Amino acid sequence: MRPAPRGSGPSEPAARTAEEASLHQELQETWSRDPGLRGWLASNDHKDIGRRFIVTALIFFVLGGLLAFLMRLQLAHPNGTVLGPDLYNQIFTMHGTTMMFLFAIPVMEAVGIYLVPLMVGTRAIAFPRLASFSYWIFLFGGVALYTFFFLNIGPDAGWFMYTPLSGPEFSPGKRVDIWSQLINFTEISALSASIELIVTTFKLRAPGMSINRIPLLVWAMLVTSFMVVFAMPSVMTASLFLTTDRLVGTHFYNAAEGGDPLLWQHVFWFFAHPEVYIIFVPATGFVSSILPAFTRRPVFGYTALVLSLIATVFIGFGLWVHHMFATGIPQLGASFFTAATMMIAIPSGIQVFCWIASIWSGNLRLRTPMLFVLGFLFLFVLGGLSGVMQASVPLDLQVHDTYFVVAHFHYVLIGGAVFPLFGALYFWFPKVTGRMPGEKMGKLSFALMFVGFNLTFFPMHVLGLEGMPRRVYTYLPETGWAGENLLATIGAITLATGFLVTLVNAWWSIRHGAPAGENPWDADTLEWTTPSPPPAYNFLHVPVVDSREPGWTRTSASPIVTGVRSDCREVLLTSLDAEPDSLMELPNPSIWPMVTAMAAGTTFVLACFTPWAVPIGTVLGGIGLIGWAWPKSEDDECEPPRVEDMSEQEKKEGAPRVRL
Amino acid sequence: MSTRDQIDVSVLPRFTFGPRGLMWWGVASFLAIESTMLGICLVSYYYLRDRAFEWPLAPTMLPDLLAPTVGLLVLLISVLPMLYTERAAKRLDTAATIRGHVACVAIGLLIIAARVWEFRGLHVGWDTNVYGSVVWIIIGVHSYHLFTEVMETTVLGLLFMLGHTHPKLFVDATDNALYWYFIVIIWVPCYVTLFLVPRLG
Numbered sequence: 001m002r003p004a005p006r007g008s009g010p011s012e013p014a015a016r017t018a019e020e021a022s023l024h025q026e027l028q029e030t031w032s033r034d035p036g037l038r039g040w041l042a043s044n045d046h047k048d049i050g051r052r053f054i055v056t057a058l059i060f061f062v063l064g065g066l067l068a069f070l071m072r073l074q075l076a077h078p079n080g081t082v083l084g085p086d087l088y089n090q091i092f093t094m095h096g097t098t099m100m101f102l103f104a105i106p107v108m109e110a111v112g113i114y115l116v117p118l119m120v121g122t123r124a125i126a127f128p129r130l131a132s133f134s135y136w137i138f139l140f141g142g143v144a145l146y147t148f149f150f151l152n153i154g155p156d157a158g159w160f161m162y163t164p165l166s167g168p169e170f171s172p173g174k175r176v177d178i179w180s181q182l183i184n185f186t187e188i189s190a191l192s193a194s195i196e197l198i199v200t201t202f203k204l205r206a207p208g209m210s211i212n213r214i215p216l217l218v219w220a221m222l223v224t225s226f227m228v229v230f231a232m233p234s235v236m237t238a239s240l241f242l243t244t245d246r247l248v249g250t251h252f253y254n255a256a257e258g259g260d261p262l263l264w265q266h267v268f269w270f271f272a273h274p275e276v277y278i279i280f281v282p283a284t285g286f287v288s289s290i291l292p293a294f295t296r297r298p299v300f301g302y303t304a305l306v307l308s309l310i311a312t313v314f315i316g317f318g319l320w321v322h323h324m325f326a327t328g329i330p331q332l333g334a335s336f337f338t339a340a341t342m343m344i345a346i347p348s349g350i351q352v353f354c355w356i357a358s359i360w361s362g363n364l365r366l367r368t369p370m371l372f373v374l375g376f377l378f379l380f381v382l383g384g385l386s387g388v389m390q391a392s393v394p395l396d397l398q399v400h401d402t403y404f405v406v407a408h409f410h411y412v413l414i415g416g417a418v419f420p421l422f423g424a425l426y427f428w429f430p431k432v433t434g435r436m437p438g439e440k441m442g443k444l445s446f447a448l449m450f451v452g453f454n455l456t457f458f459p460m461h462v463l464g465l466e467g468m469p470r471r472v473y474t475y476l477p478e479t480g481w482a483g484e485n486l487l488a489t490i491g492a493i494t495l496a497t498g499f500l501v502t503l504v505n506a507w508w509s510i511r512h513g514a515p516a517g518e519n520p521w522d523a524d525t526l527e528w529t530t531p532s533p534p535p536a537y538n539f540l541h542v543p544v545v546d547s548r549e550p551g552w553t554r555t556s557a558s559p560i561v562t563g564v565r566s567d568c569r570e571v572l573l574t575s576l577d578a579e580p581d582s583l584m585e586l587p588n589p590s591i592w593p594m595v596t597a598m599a600a601g602t603t604f605v606l607a608c609f610t611p612w613a614v615p616i617g618t619v620l621g622g623i624g625l626i627g628w629a630w631p632k633s634e635d636d637e638c639e640p641p642r643v644e645d646m647s648e649q650e651k652k653e654g655a656p657r658v659r660l
Numbered sequence: 661m662s663t664r665d666q667i668d669v670s671v672l673p674r675f676t677f678g679p680r681g682l683m684w685w686g687v688a689s690f691l692a693i694e695s696t697m698l699g700i701c702l703v704s705y706y707y708l709r710d711r712a713f714e715w716p717l718a719p720t721m722l723p724d725l726l727a728p729t730v731g732l733l734v735l736l737i738s739v740l741p742m743l744y745t746e747r748a749a750k751r752l753d754t755a756a757t758i759r760g761h762v763a764c765v766a767i768g769l770l771i772i773a774a775r776v777w778e779f780r781g782l783h784v785g786w787d788t789n790v791y792g793s794v795v796w797i798i799i800g801v802h803s804y805h806l807f808t809e810v811m812e813t814t815v816l817g818l819l820f821m822l823g824h825t826h827p828k829l830f831v832d833a834t835d836n837a838l839y840w841y842f843i844v845i846i847w848v849p850c851y852v853t854l855f856l857v858p859r860l861g
Contacts, residue, residue, distance in 0.1 A: 126682050126685075126686070127682070127686055130686075191693055194689070195686055195689040195690065198685070198689055199682055199685045199686055199689065202685055203682055203685060207667060229689060229692050229693055229696070230692070230696050232693070233693050233694075233696040233697035233700060234696070234697075234700050236697055237697055237700045237701060237704070240797070241704075241793075241797070244786070244793070244797070245793075248786065248787065249786070249787035250786050250787060250790075250792075250793035250796070250797070251787070251789055251790040251792075251793050252704070252708075252790060252793055252794070252797075254790070257717075257788075257789040257790050258708065258711075258712050258717050258789050258790035258791060259708065259790040259793070260707070260708060260711055260790075263704060263707060263708065266707070267700060267704065270700070544665070544667055556664075557664055558664070558665075559664060559665035559666065559667065560664055560665075560666055560667075561666070561667050561668075561669055562666045562667070562668050562669070562670075563667075563668040563669040563670030563671075563672075564669060564670075572669055572672075573676075573680070573681070573682065575680075580667060580669045580672060581672065581676070581680055582672050582673045582674065582675070582676045582680060582681070583669065583672050583673070583674050584674070584675070584681070584682060585674075622811065626815060631819065631824050631826065631828070631829060639674075639826055639827075639828065640674045640675055640826070640827050640828075642825045642826055643752040643754060643825045643826075643827060643830065644754070644825060646752070646827075651751075651752050653673055654672075654673020654674055654675050654676055654827075655673065655674050655675065655827065656670070656671050656672060656673055656674060657670045657671075657674065658670040658671050659671070
């Protein structure tokens with residue numbers, strides 16, 4: 001069988017009136033991207049961008065995984081000789097940096113970019129050109145980082161880049177500069193994506209989708225986006241300070257001139273602790289979306305889940321000092337942050353109990369996505385518990401910088417985010433590709449991943465308690481750490497095989513999977529009411545939402561919106577209460593976002609070498625932005641008329657197409 | 661099909677000002693990001709000051725007060741032409757909108773000139789000590805915004821003059837005003853921090 005076409009020309013639903021067929025034709029012409037390479041590069045369809053984003057992030061996931069694999073090979077035996085110390089430093093730094101900045105954050109944003117407009121029932125994402133820009137800047141940043149790594153200029157001071165080690169005195173050369181510029185790429189990409197998701201959720205929800213009917217994944221993405229908005233500027237500032245310290249001789253982290261290396265830790269962790277939740281909160285959204293389909297009931301405790309998400313944000317910003325217990329902070333401060341750290345277990349616990357209640361009272365179907373959710377529940381609870389343990393200062397001091405911490409955060413990040421992500425990949429695979437993923441391979445992949453993960457990371461708890469420090473490139477046989485390390489390496493091979501099975505499954509299913517139809521899992525959200533893969537325009541009729549589970553309640557007789565133009569890229573804007581409020585034409589696809597991203601990318605790379613990058617970048621970026629925002633010169637009937645052609649009445653009413 | 665309930669939205673406006681539109685939210689989110697960044701710079705200033713024996717660090721002199729005070733006053737006054745521009749744009753009055761943009765760009769250039777004068781009165785380089793570094797970063801980040809906003813206002817004004825008179829551009833002009841107000845308001849805590857706080861000793 002031929003693969004399902006991507007992006008355009010989705011499978012036709014079975015029954016369609018002549019009227020609907022012509023509407024489909026017209027919408028398809030309006031919303032499809034132009035053919036050819038230029039059309040591909042210029043596309044601002046959120047589904048194109050989301051798909052590219054997910055695939056690119058998964059490629060970085062594989063690269064980061066290969067680096068981890070090299071480390072496990074090196075550590076499998078005492079006195080390992082696979083890697084030397086300098087390369088080992090680069091590899092663990094690149095592994096952490098890749099997984100956090102090039103995989104975890106982008107992939108979560110990417111799923112949001114793909115799904116949020118579909119879940120809220122609109123035809124496009126708010127600021128489609130910005131979405132295109134956020135992808136290109138992410139791609140260029142990742143490619144630049146790996147290019148420098150392959151040139152042996154990879155960063156080597158750990159993914160959190162502590163000063164003074166990363167300062168000009170102890171890290172001469174360009175390795176750290178490359179890292180801090182990568183931060184700029186990532187943060188701009190994530191911030192842009194967050195603005196798109198916030199505004200899409202606020203303004204583009206289908207009529208009737210009031211705040212108590214917003215799908216939990218959309219809530220999760222909204223909450224995450226707000227965290228990005230208030231956390232990312234912090235790392236932006238930290239890396240700006242670091243760059244200027246290294247490049248033009250400022251003294252932010254230089255104790256000799258009144259600076260303070262600990263300032264780095266404060267400003268960095270003020271970002272990087274919330275970052276854990278930026279990765280974890282979307283994963284909770286996946287779980288809450290997958291559960292209803294496989295428990296055959298609405299998720300238990302909608303309001304409690306939403307409030308827990310919001311509580312997580314607020315508490316999540318008050319925890320950063322628990323990463324700094326070993327720096328000699330005042331005891332009162334330590335106690336405060338211990339309390340805050342324990343407190344965040346409350347909203348997390350509420351969520352876990354809500355999910356358990358859903359499973360308990362539902363009618364469980366053990367398909368692959370659900371298996372990943374169950375795996376998540378088990379692993380996340382374990383990781384959460386070792387986290388609460390470390391809230392205690394004496395215990396934290398004991399295990400600080402040991403493999404116990406490595407075990408803890410891999411349980412939270414892989415168990416808490418990668419397992420739900422894989423569940424999500426299986427769950428939405430039929431929606432994105434139009435074909436079902438292979439169930440047997442899915443289950444095999446889950447089994448290998450679950451066993452492999454625990455084999456890899458559980459022994460690390462023990463290693464940490466036995467005193468093995470993290471980030472050492474080798475150890476002596478007398479330490480007695482060889483057995484656990486070998487076990488972890490065997491686990492890593494199993495885990496990697498599990499990932500590989502999913503990749504093979506995806507490759508195979510895109511070609512040979514059974515056709516999926518609109519709603520193969522019988523799930524409850526709006527994206528399942530449109531064909532798979534969704535057409536360029538998302539929905540033939542903009543829906544009117546009348547329940548929290550439109551995927552279950554909508555029929556061909558359910559209410560719809562009419563009067564949104566099909567010959568223009570017009571979307572309906574709604575109020576906070578999801579009342580129809582106004583119409584707006586979104587911009588056409590454009591190559592300028594990519595050009596602007598290239599200008600910004602050039603600037604950042606140049607900034608590693610000379611401060612002249614700032615004026616040069618201002619000019620380049622300015623040209624890009626002006627090209628991007630330049631208004632269309634010819635009059636076009638999609639837009640309201642020029643003001644001089646409007647009557648006073650039209651000026652007052654906002655030039656509606658049909659007068660009241 | 662005909663039996664379905666339908667909501668006809670073709671009577672709705674095709675452009676709106678303020679929070680009813682998309683762009684306002686985009687600008688507001690951007691300003692939230694930039695406020696957070698400047699806020700963290702300011703917190704860093706107080707953190708470093710808290711750790712210093714004296715502030716400014718010896719042998720640095722106190723910054724001049726006259727230039728920044730004049731700069732602040734001009735900045736505060738610049739709100740008036742921007743308010744005029746915003747109102748003209750909301751009325752869709754092309755001529756007044758153009759006049760407003762010209763006035764704003766003129767006063768914007770004046771503010772930039774005052775800013776150059778302020779830099780000369782700092783009496784410290786960014787590489788002298790950490791006091792100099794943090795002062796320069798705060799004033800630098802703000803100046804970058806100021807410069808960007810004056811450029812943006814110039815481009816908008818030129819577009820109106822070139823005859824781009826679609827309602828969308830008028831909406832952009834009102835959202836641009838939001839950015840201008842942000843630059844004025846955010847400078848007040850920066851001014852207090854940079855020029856008054858060191859005088860507290």
